[in-house]
Amino acid sequence: MSSQNINKGVTITFLGHACFKLISPQGTTILIDPWVKDNPQAPRGAENVGKLHYILVSHGHGDHLGDTTEIAKKTGAMVISMPEIAHYLIQKGLNPEKSVGMNKGGSLIAADIRITMVHAFHSSSMVEENRIIYGGEAAGFIVRFDNGFTVYHAGDTGVFGDMKIISDLYKPALALLPIGSHYVMGPEEAVYACGLLKPQYVIPMHYGTFPVLSGTPEKFLELMEKVPEVKVLVMTPGETID
Numbered sequence: 001m002s003s004q005n006i007n008k009g010v011t012i013t014f015l016g017h018a019c020f021k022l023i024s025p026q027g028t029t030i031l032i033d034p035w036v037k038d039n040p041q042a043p044r045g046a047e048n049v050g051k052l053h054y055i056l057v058s059h060g061h062g063d064h065l066g067d068t069t070e071i072a073k074k075t076g077a078m079v080i081s082m083p084e085i086a087h088y089l090i091q092k093g094l095n096p097e098k099s100v101g102m103n104k105g106g107s108l109i110a111a112d113i114r115i116t117m118v119h120a121f122h123s124s125s126m127v128e129e130n131r132i133i134y135g136g137e138a139a140g141f142i143v144r145f146d147n148g149f150t151v152y153h154a155g156d157t158g159v160f161g162d163m164k165i166i167s168d169l170y171k172p173a174l175a176l177l178p179i180g181s182h183y184v185m186g187p188e189e190a191v192y193a194c195g196l197l198k199p200q201y202v203i204p205m206h207y208g209t210f211p212v213l214s215g216t217p218e219k220f221l222e223l224m225e226k227v228p229e230v231k232v233l234v235m236t237p238g239e240t241i242d
């Protein structure tokens, strides 16, 4: 897929489920929710991400925290997450300087991008030997590139009214929204979210991976006909917009 207008020189790769790789025009590389090794949707070899600067983790569930520890150790990337997850990752052997905790409403200015952690309406925990470990709250991220292009990765979430605040403050041109239902928004809720967020483009995610995720891009596309000002881009895992 290619377009001169969608992405303003930012390369966007969908690695299946909620995992996206973004590369800025200057080459800063960001991986969001890197569940790739056991992700049945991820393209083969997706764990070999190459050069990587930042990993953003929306929450502690296995399909989002995923292969963060291994990829961070291999690449030296800085991991950005809630303080509880940042602490957990240091216990797992990450260099404390490479595991940065932040919280909702705050931004981290890094090279040619600004990363803001925003609200998500969801839970967050890690599971080890049948024990639940507290993961702080679930979050979403706004990534603003120096050229003004702004992406909103919603993480796992239900729809919430403060998506309007996200729209007003950050004006994301592109929203990455879950549509699979059961654990997250379904198509109907994601359409409502688009009305609050008013992005130019939306890429549906978090569908089709497990049988319980009943929301489909077909249903989303059908319902989005009521919101013609937002263009839906359905990406195949492994596909890149550049």
Ligand code: NI
Residues within 6 Å of the ligand: 059, 061, 064, 122, 123, 156, 183
């Ligand atoms: Ni989750």
Ligand code: MN
Residues within 6 Å of the ligand: 061, 063, 064, 156, 183, 206
């Ligand atoms: Mn999930």
